[in-house]
Amino acid sequence: MNVRTLVGMEVHLQLRTKSKMFCRCPVRYGAPPNTLCCPVCIGLPGALPVPNRDAMLMALSLASAMGCEIEPQTKFDRKNYFYPDLPKGYQISQFDRPLGTNGSIEIVTERGVKTVRIRRLHIEEDVGKSTHEDGLSRVDFNRAGTPLVEIVTEPDMESPEEARAYLQALRTLVRYLDISDGNMQEGNLRCEPNVNVHIEVEEGRVVKTPVNEIKNINSVRHAEKAIRHEVERQMHAFEKLGEEVATMPRCTLGYDDKADRVFVMRNKEEAHDYRYFPEPDIPPIHIGAAWKSEAAERVPELPDARRKRFQETYELSAYDAEHLCRDRPVADYFEKTVKAGAPAKAASNWIFGELSRYANERNVALGEVGISAARLASFIQLVEGGKVPRQAAKNELLPRMLESDADPSALVEEMGLAQVDDRALIESAAAKAIESNPKAVADFQAGKVKAIGALKGFVMRETKGKANPQVVEEVLKSLLSSS
Secondary structure (H helix, E strand, O other): OEEEEEEEEEEEEEOOOOEOOOOOOEOOOOOOOOOOOOOOOOOOOOOOOOOOHHHHHHHHHHHHHOOOEEOOEEOOEEEEOOOOOOOOOEEEEOOOOOOEEEEEEEEEEOOEEEEEEEEEEEEEEOOOEEEEEOOEEEEEOOOOOOEEEEEEEOOOEOOHHHHHHHHHHHHHHHHHHOOOOOOHHHOOEEEEEEEEEEEEEEOOEEEEOOOEEEOOEOOHHHHHHHHHHHHHHHHHHHHHHHHHHHHOOOEEEEEEOOOOEEEEEEEOOOHHHHOOEEOOOOOOEEOOHHHHHHHHHOOOOOHHHHHHHHHHHHOOOHHHHHHHOOOHHHHHHHHHHHHOOOOHHHHHHHHHHHHHHHHHHHOOOHHHOOOOHHHHHHHHHHHHOOOOOHHHHHHHHHHHHHHOOOOHHHHHHHHOOOOEOOHHHHHHHHHHHHHHOHHHHHHHHOOOHHHHHHHHHHHHHHOOOOEOHHHHHHHHHHHHHHO
């Protein structure tokens, strides 16, 4: 039996604007409840909405980056439904004339690069936030009216892993464009997977389960788990009902991350249930050449193009290029380090090795660790040039650089970390190593080449890790061949 999973994705992305979508109330996460509200965003009679121009340009830049067809004359609509955190009783959204359609985004999967088609991209306002605890329900309208972009894909993802890759690629893209933080834990990016399975019951005949939507997931990991559980749930339904599973109604589900399960909330609403009609207080908006040009100017070199350039220009592996380009500040930091004189591969290794570890320990962004690209390049040049032993650089010099703004070369002198190239000193330590380790000497002379490692370790201990490893090996081989 051939089973194919199909996943489409709806993502609600909060735009990084200073004010809300249709009023001047500020957008600020974590403010005291109901302190960032006005007559417009809480829907008082007579209050008139005015579209946020900066939000429109941000959405246009995203549509441009995805290669969408831009609607020449877009408009806003009222989406009617009743919920405690929707103060007006309707949401200002876009229905039949979304800002952009027919775009795409590339994702990197285990099977290679794959294109996910974007069906539509439209602008809308967010609703408030309901909380339920201690037997009470409370509503905070601070978030009501916050500008959102909703991005809807075609069902092009075929596994939970591909859905995860899509969310990661989208988050990377919006951060490159600097239009959103994409922080799912703060609600900046919320996703709603649409899931069903196609089951080939016999050659040429396929049973399709209903397309069900999982609402408001705020974690990439949770999205992956929820999709996996829904696929399993639909397969259990097929085992129980057989081909009758295709006649089941579509439903809306929730995901309980504590119990790690999906659960049915209600039957799925259709477009006609929302009774869309044009927003009478906002006239249609013409998207002319000037708007498109201004939005296009905001689009930097995008992650896919940068990843390819890093592989070609710096001769990095696909893995290294992919990881560097996931975060624009990290990619910028890498390029500045290389332009300051560091070899590309070494720069990538140090950035994703020790520097990332320090950043994680301090819970800060990599650029906030405290080592500029120029100082990191000087550090890497010292290590790669054999001026300081790698272990000493990692364990002593780099930690000191986090505390001091001094030039790495000056710190090497101050700390006495300079690598020892004195051949006479190394020969003395090597002779002592040979005398103290007769078994390692016998093993090496018997053809066990790796036995020289024990002798090298002895010499490095004798020289407190400062001896040049290459010179140590040369001296040991010379002495062993003449003994």
